Amino acid sequence: MKWFLGHLPQIGSLLLNHAxxxxxxxxxxxxxxxxxxxxxxxxRLLYTPLIAGTGLLYTIPSLALFILMPLILGTGxxxxxxxxxxxxxxxxxxxVRTVADGLGSVPDEVLQxxxxxxxxxxxxxxxxxxxxxxxxxxAGLRVAAVSNVSIVSVAALLGIPQLGSLFTDGFxxxxxxxxxxxxxxxxxxxxxxxxxxxxxxxxxxPWLRTSRPAVGRAA
Amino acid sequence: xxxxxxxxxxxxxxxxxxxxxxxxxPTGKITxxxxxxxxxxxxxxxxxxxxxxxxxxTIEIDGRDTATLDPNExxxxxxxxxxxxxxxxxxxxxxxxxxxxxxLGWSRTRSxxxxxxxxxxxxxxxxxxxRYPNQLSGGQQQRVGVARALAADPxxxxxxxxxxxxxxxxxxxxxxxxxxxQAELGKTIVFVTxxxxxAIKLGDQVAVLRVGGVLxxxxxxxxxxADPHDDFVADFLGRDRGYRGLAFAAAPxxxxxxxxxxxxxxPVADGxxxxxxxxxxxxVDEARSPLGWAEPEVLTGVIDRHHLHRGxxxxxxxxxxxxxxxxxxxxPSRRGxxxxxxxxxxxxxxxxxxxxxxxRRPEGAPA
Numbered sequence: 001m002k003w004f005l006g007h008l009p010q011i012g013s014l015l016l017n018h019a020x021x022x023x024x025x026x027x028x029x030x031x032x033x034x035x036x037x038x039x040x041x042x043x044r045l046l047y048t049p050l051i052a053g054t055g056l057l058y059t060i061p062s063l064a065l066f067i068l069m070p071l072i073l074g075t076g077x078x079x080x081x082x083x084x085x086x087x088x089x090x091x092x093x094x095x096v097r098t099v100a101d102g103l104g105s106v107p108d109e110v111l112q113x114x115x116x117x118x119x120x121x122x123x124x125x126x127x128x129x130x131x132x133x134x135x136x137x138x139a140g141l142r143v144a145a146v147s148n149v150s151i152v153s154v155a156a157l158l159g160i161p162q163l164g165s166l167f168t169d170g171f172x173x174x175x176x177x178x179x180x181x182x183x184x185x186x187x188x189x190x191x192x193x194x195x196x197x198x199x200x201x202x203x204x205x206p207w208l209r210t211s212r213p214a215v216g217r218a219a
Numbered sequence: 220x221x222x223x224x225x226x227x228x229x230x231x232x233x234x235x236x237x238x239x240x241x242x243x244x245p246t247g248k249i250t251x252x253x254x255x256x257x258x259x260x261x262x263x264x265x266x267x268x269x270x271x272x273x274x275x276x277t278i279e280i281d282g283r284d285t286a287t288l289d290p291n292e293x294x295x296x297x298x299x300x301x302x303x304x305x306x307x308x309x310x311x312x313x314x315x316x317x318x319x320x321x322x323l324g325w326s327r328t329r330s331x332x333x334x335x336x337x338x339x340x341x342x343x344x345x346x347x348x349x350r351y352p353n354q355l356s357g358g359q360q361q362r363v364g365v366a367r368a369l370a371a372d373p374x375x376x377x378x379x380x381x382x383x384x385x386x387x388x389x390x391x392x393x394x395x396x397x398x399x400x401q402a403e404l405g406k407t408i409v410f411v412t413x414x415x416x417x418a419i420k421l422g423d424q425v426a427v428l429r430v431g432g433v434l435x436x437x438x439x440x441x442x443x444x445a446d447p448h449d450d451f452v453a454d455f456l457g458r459d460r461g462y463r464g465l466a467f468a469a470a471p472x473x474x475x476x477x478x479x480x481x482x483x484x485x486p487v488a489d490g491x492x493x494x495x496x497x498x499x500x501x502x503v504d505e506a507r508s509p510l511g512w513a514e515p516e517v518l519t520g521v522i523d524r525h526h527l528h529r530g531x532x533x534x535x536x537x538x539x540x541x542x543x544x545x546x547x548x549x550x551p552s553r554r555g556x557x558x559x560x561x562x563x564x565x566x567x568x569x570x571x572x573x574x575x576x577x578x579r580r581p582e583g584a585p586a
Contacts, residue, residue: 113305115270116377117319117367118294131309207309207351 003177011166015185018162021083021155022148022193028084029091030141036092037099038125051097058093062086062154083155090151091144098140102133135208138201142194149190153182163189220246221267221375221407226276228262228432236262237432239276246281246374247405251422253412255455259432260411264377267409268297280375295319298368298376298406303384304360306352312338312363313348319371330370337366342396358389365397369404378410382417394420415456419444419463427452441467465541470534471576473543475557475566483510485522491515499552502527507563509533509556533558536565544573 004011040050069075069082106129114124153164166182169175202209221244228237237259244250252260265271267278269290278285285293306315316334321327335345341362352360361381368376382390382397398421401408412418418425419440426437429451436448444464447453453460480503481490490513494500499512502522511527518526531550534542536557547555547570554567 107305107308109301109303109305110307112270113299113301114307116268116294116297116299116301116305118291118322119318120291128307128309205309207353210351210354 003175004181007178007181011163011181011185014161014163014165015189017080018149018152018164018186019189019193021080021152021160021162022087022145022189024084025087025091026141026145026148026193029088029095029144030137032088032092033095033099034130036096037103040096040100041103047100051100054093054096056093057089060089062090062151063157065089066155066158078159080160082158083152083160087148087151091148094144094147095137095140098137099133102136102140103129105136106132131204134201134204138197138204142197145193145197146190149186149193153186220244220281221250221409222279223263224277224279226263226266226278227274228259228266228271229274235431237266237273240432240434242426242434242437244407244409245424246407248423249401249408249410249421251410251412251418251425252428253415253418253422253425253455254428255430256413257430258428259430260413260428261379263428263432264379264409264411267375267377268294268299270294295322295371296373296375298371298373300364300368300376300378300381302380303357304352304364306360306363306367308352310351311348312343312350312352312355315352315363316348316367316370318367319373323371333370334366337369338363340369340400341366357385358393361385361393362396365400374407376406376408378408380412381410383412383414390417397421419466427455439467462541462544465544465577466539468540468577468580470538470540470543470573471579473557473568473576474572475568476554478554478556478564478567480507480509480564481513481522483522483524487513487515487518487520487522490518490522497552499528499554501552501554501556501564501567503564506561509558509564512551531556534568535560540573540577543568544570544577547573 040047065086066082069086070077075081114128152162156164156168163182163185166178170179223240223242226240229235254260262271266273313331313334316337317330320330320333338348343362382393422440425440425443427435429435436452444460447456478501479493480501481493483502483504490500494515500515502510502513504510511529513522513526528551532546533556534546536559547568556567557565559565
């Protein structure tokens with residue numbers, strides 16, 4: 001506790017770094033996953049390769065990916081961009097299937113009604129399909145957010161400062177306090193992200209929080 | 220007027236959904252496409268607004284070939300109602316109804332105002348406008364579907380089994396209201412159903428299709444019942460065709476008899492006196508609307524609602540022969556109750572008198 005109080009500014013800045021490193025890939029990954037998920041839905045032939053291919057990306061160990069990034073991107077080993085790009089890949093890997101399934105959860109008759117009313121393809125996607133896919137997409141997004149928070153900490157092994165640095169620091173000095181603080185801070189961050197996504201999803205889907213009609217009411 | 224000229228739809232696998240369909244759906248009338256599943260009725264309907272493109276042939280709306288029009292603009296000018304409404308779950312009822320007006324670039328205020336008027340027109344309370352579709356019953360959702368299709372006042376409406384997802388009582392209610400609405404609006408409607416009774420009830424003309432999208436017979440419901448083209452149509456129409464055909468024959472002047480009546484709540488003794496030896500006496504309310512038949516001999520006290528025999532149907536004066544005959548056949552006293560347009564009693568008629576009227580019709584008349 002004493003260590004925690006004495007290092008507040010340092011922990012604060014690590015937390016902020018951690019949050020940024022987890023959040024940017026989440027947003028970029030979502031923006032990339034939406035068109036990919038749409039492609040997977042739209043063209044059936046693409047569904048399996050896209051889902052399987054992106055799913056495979058998730059199996060690459062994070063440490064390996066962090067080390068590979070500089071070779072691919074031509075960045076320095078300590079460049080935070082390595083972490084951002086690697087996590088974006090993981091986010092896309094998790095979300096393509098979610099987006100595809102979310103779009104697939106939109107009832108067919110709703111799509112047909114939209115087409116029959118003369119709603120164009122683009123307008124239909126943004127006005128009907130995407131809003132109705134929000135519950136499914138946000139569920140996937142919550143998993144990706146928590147997973148990102150956890151994976152970011154691995155980047156401490158490369159020396160990129162964030163909450164994971166507290167673990168390496170604690171291990172190196174055989175000192176448990178920073179480790180405990182790091183774990184709790186990670187959990188708090190993950191929990192906060194999870195709650196914000198849940199809140200945003202609820203705000204975007206007011207129709208899901210309505211009561212059903214009483215049974216047997218007349219037409 | 221919508222006209223199909225030699226329209227064919229062949230799917231990539233080689234299945235012919237519609238084979239050389241030629242048909243005219245006249246302006247202001249309801250044309251029903253009916254047939255078993257696989258007869259191409261929905262495919263034919265969707266080719267009108269180009270949700271499905273024909274393989275060959277032309278479809279014209281008021282002389283304009285639909286193939287030459289922009290699909291989205293074409294569709295905004297055609298109301299479309301599907302089974303279970305197809306409402307947007309994430310939009311309020313009012314916004315659902317305002318969809319096409321907004322697409323057409325009307326102001327939000329005007330679109331919502333029109334939407335609110337339409338909700339009222341299809342019999343929904345204005346406060347339902349703020350709700351979401353899942354808060355409405357199936358019947359209510361279906362009404363919203365109709366309101367939404369009518370929102371931009373399109374001259375043409377396409378309806379794909381719009382009433383088949385609701386229970387029979389609600390369905391009949393929706394059908395009756397639909398006919399009332401159509402009498403006011405006079406839209407050119409193409410209506411798809413697999414239910415021949417619905418086709419006969421709603422259609423100004425009925426097109427019976429066979430599997431493979433072949434038109435077997437196009438005729439008025441009365442003509443269809445009286446003179447089916449072949450065994451397929453006859454089988455599809457089912458039993459009781461002669462009796463059902465009477466629904467399209469206006470009853471001529473029937474010999475009405477005065478019926479002694481007793482007011483609900485009168486002592487049973489009064490009922491017995493008025494019945495004057497007859498087993499049954501007709502019970503009415505203050506407005507002389509018939510409520511049902513009572514049997515004074517088996518009752519005591521005053522005549523109460525739960526004493527009434529409810530079996531008898533009531534026919535409207537000037538209604539169909541079928542309604543008049545059914546009133547007589549279903550009445551426990553064998554006297555069919557006839558009412559005027561306000562629902563008050565005008566007299567009773569016997570089955571033999573209705574049958575005599577049926578006998579007097581010219582032979583071979585399609586009712």
